[in-house]
Amino acid sequence: MRLALRVRMMAAAAVMLLAAQGVASSGEAVVVVKGDAWLPLQRDAEVTFQAVDPATSVPVALTGELWVYTPDSDSLEVPRQLQMRDGRATATLFARTMNEVELQIFEPQWRTVSPIRLPVKSEGRLGTTFFFDGFDGQLVVMNGFPLTGNVRFFGEGTMPRGAHVEVRDRRGSLVLARNLSVAELASNAVDYSVRAIKPIARPTPTTQDVKDFVSEFDRTIRLHTPGQLSVEVTFTAQSAPELPQATGHRQEYIGNDPAAQLPEAATQPQPDGVTTTSVMGYLVRLEGLPTTATVVSHDRSSLSSFSITPREALNYNAPFGVKSADMASATDEAAIADATRMLRWHRRLGGFWAIETFHWDRMETAPLIFDWDRMDRVVNAYRAEHLRLITTITHPPAWSKQGEAPTTPGDLLLWRGWVRGMVERYAMKILGYEIWVNPNTTRWSPKPDVKAYRELVKSTAAEVRGVSAGPRVVAGSTEGFDLKFMEALLADGLAQLIDVVSVRLDPQTSGRLLPSQMKLAEQTAALQDILLRSGTKDKEVWLTGLGWSTMPGGVNETEQANWLVRGYTTALMGGVNKTFWSELRDSERLPWEGEASAHSGLLDSAFRPKPAAVAFNLLQFLLLQLAPDQTTTQGRATVNTFQILPQSSKVPGKIHVVWTSQPGEEELISLRPSPPGALAAIDMLGAEVAPENARALSTSAVGDQNRDFQYRIGFSPVFIWDVGNYQAKREPAPNDSFSTAPEEIQ
Structure with missing residues (x-):
């Protein structure tokens, strides 16, 4: 209403x-x-x-x-x-x-x-707020794991006995529909197999003043789809046994081939009011709400469902990272607790590589006086969450030449002592050292000086290598693709001393520009060419900052997710080895306050996941352990094709990431799966995308090798997974779904 x-x-x-x-x-x-x-x-x-x-x-x-x-x-x-x-x-x-x-x-x-x-x-109606037990008290759940639904009552009104719960993806498709019972609060006993969180004495059974009581629903609920979801709950006077009930909710994988799904669903007889559908290749039973049901109240909310991160995200070649918690800047207990919470979120989102800035002036408070306790706390906190730590070492102390970059022999000697002390103390607990931030700008005080920066890189590399061959030496860290600066930096054999060249594309410079408008692919190719000419084509390329701000003048939250997928995909296709999103969380509460980077987070300041967090989580699962194949076009659509590597936890095959160039553009594309498989498509926020020719495909023979799947593609990116031989019917392992892997990090 x-x-x-x-x-x-x-x-x-x-x-x-x-x-x-x-x-x-x-x-x-x-x-x-x-x-x-x-x-x-x-x-x-x-x-x-x-x-x-x-x-x-x-x-x-x-x-x-x-x-x-x-x-x-x-x-x-x-x-x-x-x-x-x-x-x-x-x-x-x-x-x-x-x-x-x-x-x-x-x-x-x-x-x-x-x-x-x-x-x-309330207008005399009972308030009923439904929620799933989520991560960190948020409306966030982990895909594939059993969920507990709860309801909070408040106000005055008739106590409901049942609840019809519907979960839909962002395209409006039902992924779950269940009729569940609510504890009637009749006594300390539990009715209808419903477990109350705590015993509560019997109140008046119909109209009552309910003081923030929390009740727990019965029966296991499990989602088979990651992504951005909506939850709608209708509370009824009828209990669950009086509403349609499916014969069971056991996971049944039927594959993604439309020719197999319809016959399989037809062989599953269900009571009246219960239908079946396919969600990510699983047969899902949907319990309906009869029109005769008496509606007591209604609730609606959003829900973020995150996939479990496979262990291969911990591998060195995993390309996804985040500029994470800035724990080194935390000094009081509240700030440290806040940073620790951010690291837990980083772990849940995936992309297990992290960058943390170590400020020289905070770590060496006076010549040869080191704050090792602060650095220990940071390093140990990242290790506790299984995050792979890269540090950016920067920011001269005030006692060092009035805060200018270390260029004199004395300052370089002090710098080398700090670097050596870190490498000796932490060994492989820190996996890389990025040298300075944006030395091609006034961040290199008093003005940019490529020759002076080269000396700092040489000094740092000598100290790291003098202690350990393990940590990566990362140089460049330029603001944007400053190719002239990079070419001068890598001349005269300096490229032989480092492992990685890095570039930062921070939100301050990104604005609303798409990756294509930033010439990301072309600039990456030009940088690779500089490495080739310097005789070091084996060196890695990292983007140690990539992000778009959601403050006024930037992108909106859905656009941020769109730009993120395009940016990471373009970087991977161009041979970028790692890309670190900037930042994990907004640092300002109000969207219009602060600078651009204060609002480029995957989470807002209250730890609410933005759509970009959902897109990042989905992306880091789908695009792990892939090799770029080719970029092609079909009309106005760009098709980026990756080959799934044999060592991947995903089944062998291909993954295509597809989009059009401009808002409002659409293109009908055709893709043929590897025999005898089928294709599974989801958009950037986890909604399943059905083939335009699904009806024709459903009448073909299962595994027909001469079928093209047709998809209508728009400006929002779509992942199309060629699932290869994954079509044979099988019994899935526990917690197995479209977005989990055999080995996973809890």
């Missing part, structure tokens, strides 16, 4: 509200909401925002994008961007709490911030 709320506020009231919140206005335009407006509990509310001049209350015909922030995104569903036309913008809000909800709306033209608070009213 939709409730239309006209949103306006008298200008005087708007000014008073802004003043009360301490918000500075330019006097040009603020966004207001009707002072006594409210939201209905767990019902869609259509809200219209109005731009006004705060001094005159006259509406302002403002056109452009608004940015919306809410401090509790789990309790309030609201778009993060709104399009304002002629001074108005409309949005649908869904409140999941009885508490007053808070919004802040940023208008970038005048840079005004408008705080808005709306009360939530």
Whole structure:
């Protein structure tokens, strides 16, 4: 049900509200909401925002994008961007709490911030909030593992006895539909095989005031799809036995061949109200909700399902990394706890390689006085989460030539002592040392000097190699592909002293540019050519910073995920050995504050996964242990083809990553699977993509080698997996699904 709320506020009231919140206005335009407006509990509310001049209350015909922030995104569903036309913008809000909800709306033209608070009213209905037990208290689950569903009751109303839970992917396809029972709270005993979290005395059985009680659903729930999902729950007066119930929910793999899926599903007789479908090659039983069911309440939320990271992500040749927790900068207990939490998230997302910056001035507080305790804490924290640590060593101390880069013999001697001390102390606990940050800019104080930087690289390489041949020596670290600087750096045999050349494409320079607009493929090829001319074609190339910001002027969150997939895919096709996303988490709370890199995280500042986190997790599973094959085009679609290496935990075959160049473009492409297999396709956020010719394929013979699978491709990247001989029916191993591997990291 939709409730239309006209949103306006008298200008005087708007000014008073802004003043009360301490918000500075330019006097040009603020966004207001009707002072006594409210939201209905767990019902869609259509809200219209109005731009006004705060001094005159006259509406302002403002056109452009608004940015919306809410401090509790789990309790309030609201778009993060709104399009304002002629001074108005409309949005649908869904409140999941009885508490007053808070919004802040940023208008970038005048840079005004408008705080808005709306009360939530239950209208005499019981509040029911559904959630899965997730990771780190977030709406996050691990794909393929058993899930526990829970519900929290609040307010007054009729206690439900059953719940119809539907989970859909971002394309709207059902991946789970279950009818579950809710504890009736009849007594300390448990009814309907439902386990209560704790015994609760019997309240009034129908209308009651329920104080934040949490009840646990029955029966195991298991998702077979990673990605960005939506959860919709309808609570009913009927218990689960009174609703359609499938005969069982045991995992059954039937393959991705449409010719095998339909007959297999047809052989599975089910009770009335239960249907079957295929999700990622698994037969899934969907329990329906009868139209005769009595609806008590309703809830809706988002859910991120992450795949388990295969152990091959720990291998040296794994190409995915993240600029992670910046734990070395943490000094107090709260900051250290925050950084430790970030490392746990890094582990869950995958991409087990990490970069941490070691600031010379923080590690050597005075000449020959080292803060080894701080460095020990950092190194041990990464090892505790099985993360492979690379350090960027940079930032001169104030006592070293007034904070300039180490170029004098005395400063170089001190630098060498610090480097040697680290390598001796940590050995292979630190797997690489990247020398400085952006020496082709004013980060090399007082001005860029390639000859001086070459001496620093030589000194560092000598100290590392003098202790151990293991850690990689990484040089370059240029801002962008500064090919002239790189060529000068690698001249006269210096390339023989290092293992890796690195480039940083940080969010400050990326803006809204696509990887293709940044000429990522061409620039990578030019750098490879410089290495070839220097006689060191075996040297690795790393991107130690790649990212796009979701602050105003950057990309939106869905675009960030899109750009991420394109960037990593293009880098892999171009022979880049490792790419580190910049950053793991936003460092600023409000999307419009700070610099670009403060909002390039895979997580926001409250640890909410952005779509880019889902895309990164999916990407690091699918594109591990691959070899670039070729890039081709079909009409307006670009097809990047990788061969799955024999040592991969994935079945042999190919993976294609496909997209079109411009928003709004579409192209119908055809791909023929390796005999006698089929193709499985998912988009960048985990939604399964069906072939356009699925009906024709379903009537063909299983394993027919003369079939082309046709897919409609758009601007959003799609992964198409040639699953080869994986079509034979088999009994899957525990936790086996499209996105898990035989050996996995828990």
